[in-house]
Amino acid sequence: MRVLAGDIGGTKTAIATVDIDRNECRVRRLVRYPSADYPGLEEIVQQFLSDEKSRPRAAGFGVAGPVRDGVAKITKLPWRLDVRTLSRKTRIPRVALVNDFQAAAAGIHYLRSRQLTTLVPGRGERGATVAILGAGTGLGQAGIVHRDGRAVIVASEGGHVDFGPRNAAEDGLVDFLRRRFGRATRDRILSGGGLALIYEYLKSYSPYDNVTAQAYPALLVTAGLNDPRVQYWEPAKWVAKLRALSTSGRDILFRIQMEAGHTGASGRLGSVDEEAQIAAWLVAAASQRR
Numbered sequence: 001m002r003v004l005a006g007d008i009g010g011t012k013t014a015i016a017t018v019d020i021d022r023n024e025c026r027v028r029r030l031v032r033y034p035s036a037d038y039p040g041l042e043e044i045v046q047q048f049l050s051d052e053k054s055r056p057r058a059a060g061f062g063v064a065g066p067v068r069d070g071v072a073k074i075t076k077l078p079w080r081l082d083v084r085t086l087s088r089k090t091r092i093p094r095v096a097l098v099n100d101f102q103a104a105a106a107g108i109h110y111l112r113s114r115q116l117t118t119l120v121p122g123r124g125e126r127g128a129t130v131a132i133l134g135a136g137t138g139l140g141q142a143g144i145v146h147r148d149g150r151a152v153i154v155a156s157e158g159g160h161v162d163f164g165p166r167n168a169a170e171d172g173l174v175d176f177l178r179r180r181f182g183r184a185t186r187d188r189i190l191s192g193g194g195l196a197l198i199y200e201y202l203k204s205y206s207p208y209d210n211v212t213a214q215a216y217p218a219l220l221v222t223a224g225l226n227d228p229r230v231q232y233w234e235p236a237k238w239v240a241k242l243r244a245l246s247t248s249g250r251d252i253l254f255r256i257q258m259e260a261g262h263t264g265a266s267g268r269l270g271s272v273d274e275e276a277q278i279a280a281w282l283v284a285a286a287s288q289r290r
Contacts, residue, residue: 002028004049004059004092007100008041010076010137010192015048017056025110040079042089049090058094059086062103064138066157072097076137076192099155101142105132106153108144135191159187176201208234211241215248218285220278224260232256251285 001021007014016030029052033044041061049055065075070083087095098106108130130144139159144151163184165171177184177197188194203209219242223235239254246252257274 001058002056004045004056006041006045006059006061007103008061008063008074008079008081009035009100010064010074011035013038013041013044015044017052023110025107035077035079041081042086045086045090055090056092058096059090059092060096060098060103061086062100063097064100064136064140066155067097067099070097099142101132101134101140102153102155104134104140105130105142105144108132135194137192139187139191159191160185162186163189172205173198173201176204208238208241211238211245213245213247216242216246216250216252217248218250218288219252220281220285221252221254222274222278223254223256224262225256225258226260227262229262253281 002017002019005016005018011034013033013035014030015033017028019026019028031048033047038044045059061081063072063074063081064077065072072081073079074081081097083095083097086097087093127146129146132140132142132144134140141156141158143154143156145154146152163170163174163177163186165174173189174184177188181188189198219239221235221239223230223232225232236254236256239252242252255277260270260274
């Protein structure tokens with residue numbers, strides 16, 4: 001049976017003519033369209049069909065969003081899809097809309113071994129629940145559960161659940177996202193512009209990137225040449241930028257221990273000597289201020 005098939009996403013829409021039977025699925029023609037360039041799916045389908053010799057009698061579309069009673073609202077597009085409108089405008093008698101990852105789950109049966117890649121080796125458990133996950137413009141999720149000897153596909157919008165932070169850094173990321181968007185979801189972090197948002201968050205507390213032109217007090221910045229956590233060039237760059245932008249005229253000194261690591265000089269004598277030098281500098285800086 002030849003059908004029209006489509007994968008409708010926030011970034012691109014893929015439309016294909018497909019020959020399908022019980023055991024095999026063969027793509028005859030496939031075209032990808034930038035979704036944002038079109039006012040709706042109907043216009044894309046009509047453009048695709050204009051190059052087809054015959055019009056399929058059935059069409060199925062996987063859409064990036066929930067589907068209720070044959071109506072779908074694309075999560076990251078201003079599109080509203082309705083099977084009745086699609087059928088009328090495309091002149092295709094039978095049209096179906098399903099969640100895109102529900103469609104992906106239904107298509108697993110047709111995959112061949114050459115189309116699969118193992119990410120984590122392991123042994124599958126017969127009859128176990130299967131998770132279908134994918135990060136693109138949004139974070140898609142679906143599941144396959146087995147009941148009475150048959151597979152049942154469960155559509156999901158689980159990508160939109162709140163992200164659960166596990167440490168202080170991730171707590172900060174959640175706060176950063178909540179201030180901007182009101183919520184911090186897995187979808188927001190793991191897909192779409194997630195990497196850019198994580199970079200922006202990390203940059204927000206980067207010492208170097210947050211130096212601005214202002215009156216800084218006198219500073220003594222210390223570092224260790226062998227520090228494995230903060231490499232010596234990072235505080236060196238920070239001090240250079242502080243010196244360039246400070247408007248106070250106060251001394252900004254950089255002292256690097258040639259044999260020290262992350263916690264400063266090693267040994268009791270070296271540690272006491274380092275503390276004494278810092279104390280002496282503090283006294284001198286306070287005297288100059290007076």
